Amino acid sequence: MANSKYEYVKSFELEDEVMLLIQLNLPNLILVRIDGRDFSRFSQVHEFEKPNDEAALNLLNSCSAAVLGEFPDIIFAYGYSDEYSFVFKKTSRFYQRRASKILSLVASFFAAVYVTKWKEFFPQRKLEYTPSFTSKVVSCASPEVLQAYLAWRQQDCHANNQYETCFWMLVKSGMTISEAQELLKDTQKQQKNELLFHKFGINYKTLPELFRQGSCLFKKKVEETVKHDENGNPVKRLRRKAVLVHSENIAARSFWNEHPSLYN
Ligand code: ATP
Ligand code: ATP
Ligand code: MG
Ligand code: MG
Ligand code: MG
Incomplete structure (x- = not known):
């Protein structure tokens, strides 16, 4: 309904464009974080198995890979537990860079894929109710800000995982929830590692990278067979696919140098 007399209400929409400040050499890149x-x-x-249900993490990673496939401007993603951060290329003009459009698209697509793929990862378990996800936009004005952001999320992954691993080992060995909480209160990183080692014979460093480090997704060009020709020979095409990577420190220069698309 163009030129309707009611159309003035459009001017009441919130302005939420993430400014593109390339000219000022301040390329505000758009980052979206979703959380269950x-x-x-x-x-x-x-x-879910505690502290880490592997199938649930695989489902989370698979949904995020689908997000990368759906939105070409997303170049990198990092996630763990029930959260994922998606990084757009800095020159993106997706939806005129309107935060509300972009974050709602990412969250709704993610949630829809989560429900669609549930059966694939939990063939024996009924989805009891519909999950939903919050999302927000963080604008990163420099590679340093993005690095700090990633360091922050990965530290959170690490600290949570270490705490939860100790907590559930204690509870599974017979402690009550409040006893385990009391014992872990104010303990440092080192003390938690020692507790795991001396009480349960667990060397924290040998636990799966998926649990300790979280997961990264990159887009890589890979050759894929798309069909076979009349002689039965494979017809190959270069496709951009999401590739899963684990890394100890995703804010480190070495990791960024290995993955130059992060500077993109
Ligand atoms: P909010 O709505 O504020 O995000 P929340 O309960 O989702 O509330 P989070 O801080 O996001 O709080 O924590 C996610 C919770 O989901 C954690 O308590 C964690 O135990 C659980 N969880 C998520 N993924 C897994 C998994 N793969 N295995 C086991 N538990 C998980
Ligand atoms: P955009 O991403 O910009 O919203 P769009 O194609 O969704 O693009 P809309 O203006 O939202 O554009 O229009 C929705 C379209 O979906 C219409 O063209 C309409 O034909 C179709 N559509 C939606 N619901 C129905 C329905 N119940 N029956 C038939 N067609 C429908
Ligand atoms: Mg949550
Ligand atoms: Mg969370
Ligand atoms: Mg529409």
Whole structure:
């Protein structure tokens, strides 16, 4: 309904363009983080293995790979637990860089894929209710800000995983929840590692990278067979596919040098 007398309400929409400041050499890159709503409950109702349910993490990674496939401007993603951060290339003009459009698209697509793929990762378990995800935009004005952001999220992954690993080992060995919480209160990183080693014979460093480091997704060009010709020979094409990588320190210069697309 163009030129309707009611159209003036459009001017009441919130302005939320993430400015493209390339000219000022301040390329505000767009980053979207989604996070499962009340996944403490969702993980309980769906009997996730504690502290880390591998199938649930694989499902999360698979949904994020689908997000990378759906939105060409996303160049990198990092996630763990019930969260994922998606980094857009700095020159992106996707949806005129409007934050609300972009974050709602990413979250709704992610949630829809999560439900669609549930059966693939939990063939024996019914999806008891519909999950939902919050999302927000963070604008990163320099590679340093993005590096700090990634360091922050990966530290959170590490600290949570270390705490949860100790907590669930204690609870599974017979402690009550409050006893385990009391014992872990105010303990440092080193003390938690020692507790795991001396009490349970677990060397924290040998736990799966998927749990300790979280997961990264990059787009890589890979050759794929798309069909076979009349002689039965494979017809190959270069496709951009999401590739899963684990790394100890995703904010480190060495990691960025290995993956120059991060500077993109
Ligand atoms: P909010 O709505 O504020 O995000 P939340 O309960 O989702 O609430 P988070 O801080 O996001 O709080 O924590 C996610 C929760 O989901 C954690 O408590 C974690 O135990 C659980 N969880 C997520 N993924 C897994 C998994 N793969 N295995 C086991 N537990 C998981
Ligand atoms: P955009 O991404 O810009 O929103 P769009 O194709 O979704 O693009 P809309 O203006 O939102 O554009 O129009 C929605 C389209 O979906 C219409 O063209 C309409 O034909 C189609 N559509 C939606 N619901 C129905 C329905 N119930 N029956 C038939 N067609 C429908
Ligand atoms: Mg959550
Ligand atoms: Mg979370
Ligand atoms: Mg539409």
